[in-house]
Amino acid sequence: MTTEATPSPRLSPAWLAHAPHRLMFFVGAGNVLLAMLWWALWLAATRWGAWTMPELAVPAGWLHAFLMQYLVLPSFIFGFLLTVFPRWMGLPDLLRWHYLPVGVGLMGGQLAILLGAAGWQAGLTVGLWMALAGWTSALFTLGRLLADEKGKTWHARSCYAGLVLGWLGLVLFIAFVLGAAPGWAFASIKLGGFGLLLPVYVTVAHRMFPFFAGNTVPGYRPWRPLPWLGAVWGLLLLHLGLELVHGYAWLWLADVPLLALTGWAVWRWWPRGRMPGLLAVLFIGTLWLPVTFALYLLQSTVYLASGEFILGRAPMHALFIGFFGSLLVAMVTRVTQGHSGRPLMMPKVAWFAFVLLQIVAVVRIIADIAPDTMAWQAVAAIGWLLALAPWVVRIGRIYLAPRADGRPG
Structure with a gap:
């Protein structure tokens, strides 16, 4: 007696509209590879001269920072928040017309910007306005949920505050492209890291990581004090303000307490019992946060004592690749597994992707203190692509197919 193999589900773009995370995570998956592919090509062309890249209207490094901060990572952030905001507040799930414009704006915006980098003169401007439209639509939708909520979900308000600062940073970059002083672009890039991404990431970790651990590890006691979150917010704004006025010698004023608070949080959040891999990667990724502030602290104190600016952008890339990148893989994998009807486990x-990203983060940190910096940067960019490409293909196929358990969503 023979049994027929179960046929693979037919893939269709129509499934992307069935849930916010499907659409926005699919957009983010495309963005995360396209943006880094362009950056790897630019780095390789600049370092080794094997080919020529088109001239850009803005510095390539600034465009790279803008894409990662305002289009790549926010695609995933919006996918998560458009899903969980109604659940945190006890409100109905969002309808398609709430989140489709967000996905179109962010995906179309990045594609247009990258076409601009490839030579289409109007691409940068078109892409920026599309991105602003997508961002504005998302803030309007999430803001309406906050207005409709009867109580006060402080984690939702914390995330929304970060998104508002992100929207401001996007506007500043558009102003720079339209002719404003370079300082506007500098402010945009700083807002993207310490005004948008880090507050949102920390807020989600503060709410969700103890919750996940409490549901998995016997005897675990969740630790989520709101005063801790408020203190971190204030210190991040202090760090941001000092960066905006180039007060690098005094960043330690914010970074000493941030190192203490983030290290304390990792200690309190970390389960003492055995935990599955899907949970462990959350806390391993979070370890990069105190590492980041230790590097910033070292850089600031040396600059204060000697006027020498050591480490370059190493602390920032410990944050972006180590912390943001690790938790991107960890959280998106968890949401994808759970919301597609699959077991809550880390696939191979x-x-x-997660392990290779740890290596990529170390390589990128070394790049700022090693000879031939640009070669190391190119290696790190290629490593990012190698790490995430198989993972992106897998999750992309999941979003284009029905749930494995046959449920809607």
């Missing part, structure tokens, strides 16, 4: 391809 996710482990490959």
Whole structure:
């Protein structure tokens, strides 16, 4: 007696509209590879001269920072928040017309900007306005949920505050492209890291990581004090303000307490019992946060004592690749597994992405203190692509197919 194999589900773009995370995570998956592919090509062309890249209307490094901060990572952030905001507040799930414009704006915006980088003169301007439209639509939708809520979900308000600062940073970059002083672009890039991404990431970690651990590890006691979150917010704004006025010698005023608070949080959040891999990667990724502030602290104190600016952008890339990148893989894998009707476990391809990203983060940190910096940067960019490409293919196929358990969503 023979049994027929179960046919693979037919893939269709129509499934992307069935849930916010499907659409926005698919957009983010495309963005995360396209943006880094362009950056790797630019770095390789600049370092080794094997080919020529088109001239850009803005410095390439600034465009790279803008894409990662305002289009790549926010695609995933919006996918998560458009899903969980109604659940945090006890409100109905959002309808398609609430989130489709967000996905179109962010995906179309990045594609147009990258076409601009490839030579289409109007691409940068078109892409920026599309991105602003997508961002504005998302803030309007999430803001309406906050207005409709009867109580006060402080984690939602914390995330929304970060998004408002992100919207401001996007506007500043558009102003720079339209002719404003370069300082506007500098402010945009700083707002993207310490005004938008880090507050949102920390807020989500503060709410969700103890919750996940409490549901998995016997005897675990969740630790989520709101005063801790408020203190971190204030210190991040202090760090941001000092960066905006180039007060690098005094960043330690914010970074000493941030190192203490983030290290304390990792200690309190970390389960003492055995935990599955899908939970462990959350806390391993979070370890990069105190590492980041230790590097910033070292850089600031040396600059105060000697006027020498050591480490370059190493602390920032410990944050972006180590913390943001690790938790991107960890959280998106978790949401994808759970919301597609699959077991809550780390697939091999996710482990490959996560482990290789730890190496990429170290390589990128070394790049700022090693000879031939640009070669090391190119290696790190290629490593990012190698780490995430198989993972992106897997999750992309999941979003284009029905749930494995046959449920809607």
